[in-house]
Amino acid sequence: MPGRDVTLGTIQRELTAFARRARHKAAQIHPDLSLVTYSMLDHMQASGGCRGIDLAEHFLLDKSTVSRQTAVLERLGLIVRAADPADRRGQILRPSAAGLRLLEEAHRQRRETFEERLADWGDEDLERFAGYLRRYNAEG
Amino acid sequence: MPGRDVTLGTIQRELTAFARRARHKAAQIHPDLSLVTYSMLDHMQASGGCRGIDLAEHFLLDKSTVSRQTAVLERLGLIVRAADPADRRGQILRPSAAGLRLLEEAHRQRRETFEERLADWGDEDLERFAGYLRRYNAEG
DNA sequence: TAAACTCAGATGTATTATGCAACTGATTGG
DNA sequence: CCAATCAGTTGCATAATACATCTGAGTTTA
Numbered sequence: 001m002p003g004r005d006v007t008l009g010t011i012q013r014e015l016t017a018f019a020r021r022a023r024h025k026a027a028q029i030h031p032d033l034s035l036v037t038y039s040m041l042d043h044m045q046a047s048g049g050c051r052g053i054d055l056a057e058h059f060l061l062d063k064s065t066v067s068r069q070t071a072v073l074e075r076l077g078l079i080v081r082a083a084d085p086a087d088r089r090g091q092i093l094r095p096s097a098a099g100l101r102l103l104e105e106a107h108r109q110r111r112e113t114f115e116e117r118l119a120d121w122g123d124e125d126l127e128r129f130a131g132y133l134r135r136y137n138a139e140g
Numbered sequence: 141m142p143g144r145d146v147t148l149g150t151i152q153r154e155l156t157a158f159a160r161r162a163r164h165k166a167a168q169i170h171p172d173l174s175l176v177t178y179s180m181l182d183h184m185q186a187s188g189g190c191r192g193i194d195l196a197e198h199f200l201l202d203k204s205t206v207s208r209q210t211a212v213l214e215r216l217g218l219i220v221r222a223a224d225p226a227d228r229r230g231q232i233l234r235p236s237a238a239g240l241r242l243l244e245e246a247h248r249q250r251r252e253t254f255e256e257r258l259a260d261w262g263d264e265d266l267e268r269f270a271g272y273l274r275r276y277n278a279e280g
Numbered sequence: 281t282a283a284a285c286t287c288a289g290a291t292g293t294a295t296t297a298t299g300c301a302a303c304t305g306a307t308t309g310g
Numbered sequence: 311c312c313a314a315t316c317a318g319t320t321g322c323a324t325a326a327t328a329c330a331t332c333t334g335a336g337t338t339t340a
Binding site for chain 3: 167227
């Protein structure tokens, strides 16, 4: 087994390579949405609606960037805004019907891409991989 | 165990979240180098020297982007160029002494960051995680 | 061998994501 | 009720990136 240092280097390097590739692929799959913008939409759904500031914290982005990207999503009709009943300074952002359709379609395409790439992975390896990633991100 | 689709979704989502965070952290660690530019330097070392076109293929970037980023690295004195003896159209790019020092320092800082984050991971989990990532990227 | 093609790299130009700073409106707390 | 806080927006500057084009060096072929 290689040393811990070498392994850490591998993890960093491979995760970075993934990041680049994901961005590239995302640009093909949803041409009008950047990877981050798409991920914001996804997060809105996964969290059952959230505020812009939540997105900024989750993705480590400036709130101005979030504001602009949500503006894009709104212009495309992919989200709806609602006043936050708990604090009327904020707005709850949710995918619109069109946004949900886009997510559905993106999931489908992603499934194809990933299935192709991960076809020969056993369910157990896949699940363990997902578990490691979840664990890794959770510890930030 | 969750379904394969759900697991694939988790992998995609977590990898994407990582990508954003990595970019953010990289901006702190090496202020004058973007994550990708730093990764290029790292790849030059890991591969024992490579051409610009190799970097473009590896990171799925346009060669013009690579050209500009390598220009940045050269301006900072972090790389040296040498004619490719096998094909004199190309240039072999390698970290300079200063580039190696920067990598060394970055590795040290990364080790601290990752060690903090991955402190409670056993060597076996760490190695398996690295293995999954390598395998994942290799299948592209 | 000369001409046509290929390839790595560089450059011009436009787009886009991003961060910081300043501002607005609304809420909350002392 | 006034000061502090907070979510969001906008102005401005910078940087990464892609696409198209150009250049110079190799390679292939007629």
